[in-house]
Amino acid sequence: MLFLAACGDDRRVVADDAPDQPLIAQDAAEPSETLAAVRARGRLNCGVHQGLVGFAYTDNRGQWRGFDVDFCRATAAAVLGDPNAVRFVPLAIGDRFEALAEGRIDVLWRNTSWTMGRDAGERLEFVGINYYDGQGFLVRRSLNLTSAAELDGARICVQSNSTTALNLADYFQVRGLRHEAVMADNEEAAREAYAREDCDAFTGDVSSLAAARTMLGNPQAHAILPDVISKEPLGPVVRRGDDQWSDIVRWTLNALILAEELGVTQENVDDMAASSSDPQVRRLLGVEGGFGAMMGLSDTWARDAVDGVGNYGEVFERNLGTRSSLNLARGLNARWDADPRGLMYGLPVR
Structure with missing residues (x-):
């Protein structure tokens, strides 16, 4: 540094521990064609299983229920502010990727395993894991x-x-x-x-x-x-090339996982937004930070998602866990800080 100063070098030295500054809206990803289409039609077209108890099925009243169904609703809530603004598209295993590639659905939430051949070879993009299976x-x-x-x-x-x-x-x-x-x-x-x-x-x-x-x-x-x-890591799939839409689906999933870690539930989300002094909670729920603008969304995108379906733990228990007919243990799908530990880990919103 002394040598550079003596030579008149005007380059700045930035400390390694300097806090990251959020990107301003103009620096965010290119506007999403998928997001624009969803907003124009006023609903999310979400690909789901044709009928799998616990994950995606219709009840006696013809209402869609299930683990993946709730993630469709969380995505709609994050984008449109309404968890019910979803058209569920039931897809057979041989039709799911074609439906996505052709634009008949905006996102595939259909217990689909993330493999290299699919991710690298099908011009599709897996954006997270919502269930570790085998x-x-x-x-x-x-x-x-x-x-x-x-x-x-x-x-x-x-x-x-x-x-x-x-x-x-x-x-x-x-x-x-x-x-x-x-x-x-x-x-x-x-x-x-x-x-x-x-x-x-x-x-x-x-x-x-x-x-x-x-x-x-x-x-x-x-x-x-x-x-x-x-190993069957199951998660959402989107079309490759729409980076902003990939971010929206990825961070909607992450928001539900992080909400469970931070104790934010469907019942207390409004109170937490109004009264929590925890910076992590305040950033997640859009009280500070302005992170929604990075994805072209409202700053309350994560708050709307949790308010619509609950946090990851609530979604799991209601559809797959102790409150369901499947009665599956959390296992690998427990939080990373649980006892015993699982693999679910909320990425930081900051």
Whole structure:
């Protein structure tokens, strides 16, 4: 520094710990075509599963319910200020990416695994993980099985043209085990084949198997084996090239995760916005910082999302956890600071 000063260098030296300054609106990403389209039509077109208990399904009144459905509503609340401004588009596994690429949906919230081939090869962009899952096996308790290794020579129902079928083949090949894959066009067909006893086991994501078990005649007669044979990080997908829209979906998911960490709930969000002195809470809820402008949104975008559906923990418990028919433990989807620890980690809004 002394040498530079002696030479008349007028470059400034900035301390490494200097606080980051938020970008002004003019420096933010290019205006989003998707955001403009959503605002023009007054609703979000959200791709979801055709019918999977816990994640996306219609109740007896024809109302959409589920974990992914709530994230659709949170996105609509962040963008339009209204969690009900959503058109749900049910999509089969073979149609989901085409529907997104063609613009028939604005975002895909459909229990879709983030893989390199999809992210790098399909001109799509995964923008986060809302559920850490893994592939397992559903079997009849009467078989007295305790491990997937005991399925040597078994008939296994699986959905065709899916990563599930590929994982199944890899698992048995690596272990030198035999199996007969009973292919089905979709998850429902695979479950029905299992119910007819066309196969000895049904394989799929553990969360999907838990949902399938609730629809069998005697759910208690079936068990999910403890083996998890794959990593299935599930999350939202958008079209590549619309950076601002990617940010909106990514940070809406993150806002719900961070809200749980900070104790912000659907019930207390307004009180927290009005009275909290915690800078993290105040930035998240738009009281200070002006972060919404970076994404072309209102500063209350995160507050609106939490007010619409609750924080991540509330969404989980209502649809998948103790308050649901699935009764799934948080497991890897627990907060990073929970006991036991999970993988859910809220990125800082600052």
